[in-house]
Amino acid sequence: MRNGGGEGGEEERIFVSVRVRPLISQEIEKNDHSKWEIINNNTIILKNNAPDRSVVLPCAYTFDRVFGPNSDTRQVYEEGAKEVALSVVNGINSSIFAYGQTSSGKTYTMNGITVYTVEDIYEYIQKHEEREFILKFSAIEIYNEGVSDLLSSDNTPLRLLDDPERGTVVEKLTEVRLRDKCHLEDLLAICEDQRQIGETSLNEASSRSHQILRLTIESSARHHDRDSSSSLAATVNFVDLAGSERASQTLSAGTKLKEGSHINRSLLTLGTVIRKLSKGRNTHVPYRDSKLTRILQNSLGGNARTAIICTMSPARIHDEQSRNTLLFASCAKEVTTNANVNVIMSDKALVKHLQRELVRLEDELHYLGSTHTTTHLDELKEKDTKIIKMEKEIRELIQQRNLAQSRLHNLLSSVGDDQALRLTEEYGRLMPKPNAHNLYEDDHSSRHWGESIQLSVGHQPVASEDESSISQASGISYHSPEFGISKCRFPYVNDSYDRNHLKSENSVNSARYFPRNTYQSPRIPQSQSGSLDDQCKEVRCIEINDLKKKADESSLLLDDCDSLLPMTFEAKEPSLKAGNSFGLALQNQVKMTQTSDNLMKPVPDVLTPRCANSQENPACSTKSFCLEDIKHNNNTPTYSLLKDFQRRPENVSTGNSSASSGRETEVRSRVSQKLEISTREELKVEDVAIASEDKLRARGSKNAYATSIPSISNHVEQLEEVPQSQNQKQLVQNQEMHQNPNENYKVEEAKNVASNETLSSSSESPSQWPSEFKKQQREIIELWDTCNVSLIHRTYFFLLFKGEPTDSSYMEVEHRRLSFLKRINESGTVASSLKNLQRERAMLHRRIQKKLSSEERNNLYIKWGIEVDSKKRKMRLAKLLWTDTKDIEYVKESASLVAKLIGLLEPELVLKETFGLSFMPRECRRRSFRFNLMFSSR
Ligand SMILES: Nc1ncnc2c1ncn2[C@@H]1O[C@H](COP(=O)(O)OP(=O)(O)OP(=O)(O)O)[C@@H](O)[C@H]1O
Numbered sequence: 001m002r003n004g005g006g007e008g009g010e011e012e013r014i015f016v017s018v019r020v021r022p023l024i025s026q027e028i029e030k031n032d033h034s035k036w037e038i039i040n041n042n043t044i045i046l047k048n049n050a051p052d053r054s055v056v057l058p059c060a061y062t063f064d065r066v067f068g069p070n071s072d073t074r075q076v077y078e079e080g081a082k083e084v085a086l087s088v089v090n091g092i093n094s095s096i097f098a099y100g101q102t103s104s105g106k107t108y109t110m111n112g113i114t115v116y117t118v119e120d121i122y123e124y125i126q127k128h129e130e131r132e133f134i135l136k137f138s139a140i141e142i143y144n145e146g147v148s149d150l151l152s153s154d155n156t157p158l159r160l161l162d163d164p165e166r167g168t169v170v171e172k173l174t175e176v177r178l179r180d181k182c183h184l185e186d187l188l189a190i191c192e193d194q195r196q197i198g199e200t201s202l203n204e205a206s207s208r209s210h211q212i213l214r215l216t217i218e219s220s221a222r223h224h225d226r227d228s229s230s231s232l233a234a235t236v237n238f239v240d241l242a243g244s245e246r247a248s249q250t251l252s253a254g255t256k257l258k259e260g261s262h263i264n265r266s267l268l269t270l271g272t273v274i275r276k277l278s279k280g281r282n283t284h285v286p287y288r289d290s291k292l293t294r295i296l297q298n299s300l301g302g303n304a305r306t307a308i309i310c311t312m313s314p315a316r317i318h319d320e321q322s323r324n325t326l327l328f329a330s331c332a333k334e335v336t337t338n339a340n341v342n343v344i345m346s347d348k349a350l351v352k353h354l355q356r357e358l359v360r361l362e363d364e365l366h367y368l369g370s371t372h373t374t375t376h377l378d379e380l381k382e383k384d385t386k387i388i389k390m391e392k393e394i395r396e397l398i399q400q401r402n403l404a405q406s407r408l409h410n411l412l413s414s415v416g417d418d419q420a421l422r423l424t425e426e427y428g429r430l431m432p433k434p435n436a437h438n439l440y441e442d443d444h445s446s447r448h449w450g451e452s453i454q455l456s457v458g459h460q461p462v463a464s465e466d467e468s469s470i471s472q473a474s475g476i477s478y479h480s481p482e483f484g485i486s487k488c489r490f491p492y493v494n495d496s497y498d499r500n501h502l503k504s505e506n507s508v509n510s511a512r513y514f515p516r517n518t519y520q521s522p523r524i525p526q527s528q529s530g531s532l533d534d535q536c537k538e539v540r541c542i543e544i545n546d547l548k549k550k551a552d553e554s555s556l557l558l559d560d561c562d563s564l565l566p567m568t569f570e571a572k573e574p575s576l577k578a579g580n581s582f583g584l585a586l587q588n589q590v591k592m593t594q595t596s597d598n599l600m601k602p603v604p605d606v607l608t609p610r611c612a613n614s615q616e617n618p619a620c621s622t623k624s625f626c627l628e629d630i631k632h633n634n635n636t637p638t639y640s641l642l643k644d645f646q647r648r649p650e651n652v653s654t655g656n657s658s659a660s661s662g663r664e665t666e667v668r669s670r671v672s673q674k675l676e677i678s679t680r681e682e683l684k685v686e687d688v689a690i691a692s693e694d695k696l697r698a699r700g701s702k703n704a705y706a707t708s709i710p711s712i713s714n715h716v717e718q719l720e721e722v723p724q725s726q727n728q729k730q731l732v733q734n735q736e737m738h739q740n741p742n743e744n745y746k747v748e749e750a751k752n753v754a755s756n757e758t759l760s761s762s763s764e765s766p767s768q769w770p771s772e773f774k775k776q777q778r779e780i781i782e783l784w785d786t787c788n789v790s791l792i793h794r795t796y797f798f799l800l801f802k803g804e805p806t807d808s809s810y811m812e813v814e815h816r817r818l819s820f821l822k823r824i825n826e827s828g829t830v831a832s833s834l835k836n837l838q839r840e841r842a843m844l845h846r847r848i849q850k851k852l853s854s855e856e857r858n859n860l861y862i863k864w865g866i867e868v869d870s871k872k873r874k875m876r877l878a879k880l881l882w883t884d885t886k887d888i889e890y891v892k893e894s895a896s897l898v899a900k901l902i903g904l905l906e907p908e909l910v911l912k913e914t915f916g917l918s919f920m921p922r923e924c925r926r927r928s929f930r931f932n933l934m935f936s937s938r
Pocket of ligand 1: 020021022024100101102103104105106107108109206207208241242243244311
């Protein structure tokens with residue numbers, strides 16, 4: 001029902017009066033008369049104002065009213081407080097203060113003022129029967145900066161709360177609804193009893209606290225339309241302040257001294273507030289510096305009418321205090337307040353008001369919803385949709401990867417000598433377009449997230465004869481953009497070879513160059529094709545969807561190739577559509593650069609061929625892919641392809657070369673740029689994958705982290721695929737060699753190419769590799785230490801990879817994955833990997849006893865600075881293993897010792913390809929351990 005309101009208040013000054021009490025008995029005894037003289041109702045002067053003083057102080061003080069010793073309290077009330085006090089019945093807040101030094105008569109005055117006001121209020125109520133009044137009373141005491149309820153026996157200090165409408169309110173303050181005047185008088189008596197009073201040398205009953213008696217009056221019309229009319233509500237405060245005092249005068253000590261200091265401090269704040277207010281409201285007013293000013297904030301310069309009665313003693317001993325009181329009073333009279341009539345709305349009026357407010361707020365809400373909120377929600381929805389789409393794509397890729405891994409495994413296990421022989425016989429057979437269902441026919445997905453790049457292997461159904469012929473002649477099979485899967489073959493066609501012959505016969509292509517991670521499709525006789533459907537397996541590159549954009553760009557670029565190359569090829573053999581096929585091959589190669597097993601190698605300058613034409617290098621025959629040229633260059637597959645690309649138009653051009661050369665150059669340039677971009681973006685893609693892992697971890701759930709671990713494993717598995725595909729390639733090449741000795745030289749060339757591929761992927765500059773290897777080795781050793789990698793893994797890796805050019809891939813992948821692990825460890829998995837490491841050291845410690853003779857052990861203790869007779873020397877030795885990562889000799893010794901302890905005598909027998917599998921931090925310590933032991937027992 002309540003609602004603060006007001007009717008136009010006007011600023012008015014605080015009404016300030018001064019009351020000089022008569023001399024009390026003890027002052028009379030001392031005959032301590034002062035020279036204060038009240039010259040009229042408004043002015044008080046100090047007679048004989050110290051002419052001997054060097055500083056002349058003001059001697060006349062003027063106020064709204066000055067009461068002399070002969071004025072009784074009734075007069076003081078009537079002339080100094082009544083008007084203000086009774087404002088409360090009209091809905092205006094009011095406050096009457098008594099301010100002055102101790103024993104100056106504040107309590108004496110305020111008691112009278114309160115009684116008279118109450119009398120008048122009740123008299124007013126009686127006179128205004130048309131209105132109904134509700135009176136409520138509460139009483140606050142502030143003692144030693146603690147607020148208490150004088151109407152409650154509970155002395156627990158009360159809290160002050162800030163109410164946006166009512167200002168500072170005292171929490172849990174008792175508010176008693178008054179029955180009648182007598183009820184109020186009883187309550188006043190209770191307050192008097194409750195108040196902290198003590199005896200000082202100046203006052204037998206000195207008030208040691210500030211007292212605020214609060215009377216709230218609500219009134220409303222009694223007979224009229226009560227529901228629609230307004231009510232008034234206001235509060236009058238009767239504030240009897242504790243008196244300022246000098247400890248020397250009051251002879252205070254102990255508790256009294258503490259009380260006095262609190263009193264003086266709060267009065268000082270009151271004085272500061274008054275002084276600030278007297279200078280205007282532009283400055284900060286420190287209401288909150290004391291409980292007193294905080295509670296009375298409204299009465300001091302706020303929505304209230306205020307009267308201050310400053311009391312003073314006429315005794316000479318109090319002259320200085322009296323002067324201070326007058327100075328305070330002088331400031332107070334400059335302070336203005338702005339009192340309003342506080343109107344309380346009726347229920348009806350309040351409902352109407354609230355309805356209007358509701359409509360207004362709804363309008364605001366609608367406006368906000370139509371702008372910011374809606375937009376924000378749309379953005380969120382859009383992002384959610386993208387996330388769902390990406391998650392679906394990732395799942396599909398993982399399915400493909402798992403399927404391919406499964407088939408690669410099948411291939412490796414099923415391809416025996418006979419099979420290999422047959423496959424070699426069917427060498428060159430083209431595969432038809434892949435069946436979408438084949439790619440999804442089984443699902444070994446383990447729902448790994450955060451995949452970035454995958455290699456895959458899959459079955460291919462057999463192509464039709466026509467397709468086979470055409471594609472075979474062109475040397476390119478097909479690609480399936482719908483799955484982002486590409487497959488390509490690269491023919492070797494020598495000088496003597498007739499392209500038409502190539503189209504009509506199913507023999508010939510004895511040696512082919514395979515790009516990395518592709519597998520040469522064997523030519524399969526028609527009679528066996530059906531049975532070999534499942535045996536024809538090819539390694540294919542599966543792009544991740546994140547790279548689609550690049551693939552599309554590549555496609556656009558290759559369209560250029562397609563449009564360029566037919567101009568050169570079609571003149572001689574239009575039916576081959578070699579240009580288009582070559583475009584596909586190039587596209588395939590571009591995609592190859594986007595796969596992980598290229599290991600983000602910078603693409604060499606493909607437009608700077610070693611030999612520009614056949615004259616410079618006779619080995620580069622016309623109308624052929626120059627294997628010699630490829631072999632002698634440190635070519636990546638991409639490089640080889642592009643060199644072919646450079647050479648081919650020149651070789652087969654029939655006169656249009658000049659017309660096409662400009663466009664060709666442009667296309668080459670664009671190819672080069674795209675490839676470089678691809679490489680750079682490939683790096684970004686992995687960053688995205690890592691960021692994806694980070695996000696999953698950042699979600700904070702254990703599940704998120706758990707899903708990130710398999711993802712790392714997948715990442716590790718990519719390494720496994722590299723050598724596998726290489727092995728497979730090597731296997732087929734060996735089979736070819738065995739099948740057709742006449743073409744062994746070509747197979748040999750192909751092998752050399754493969755070797756060169758590895759070399760080229762290992763290092764851009766072989767001459768720099770040794771130093772690069774040492775640098776990477778040092779960093780890897782540091783990272784092992786940082787990531788708490790298994791000592792056995794370190795040992796194997798360290799002993800296996802000693803700086804051969806082919807070690808480059810492993811070094812790089814190890815380095816990158818350790819960096820990746822380091823990031824994970826930084827997010828809190830160090831503890832678990834450290835525990836694993838400690839267990840491993842414990843295992844090695846036990847093996848020291850078993851594997852080493854007493855003499856060997858003692859030699860080691862001496863060498864490693866451990867006292868031979870010391871306790872726990874074996875454990876100390878185990879703890880020293882692999883700890884100094886800076887000293888390479890120390891690392892070597894650590895590796896050597898660990899190798900001996902785990903029984904690793906011939907590390908070279910362990911395939912390097914097995915690496916990338918063993919050093920992930922594992923959830924299950926035992927499994928991890930068993931794996932290492934199993935590994936070590938090989
Ligand atoms: N106008 C007055 N006429 C006669 N006696 C008075 C007058 N004012 C005060 N006294 C007397 O002076 C003494 C001190 O008065 P009072 O206790 O009201 O002072 P106070 O300012 O409240 O002191 P304190 O701050 O220590 O509480 C009392 O004995 C009181 O009766």
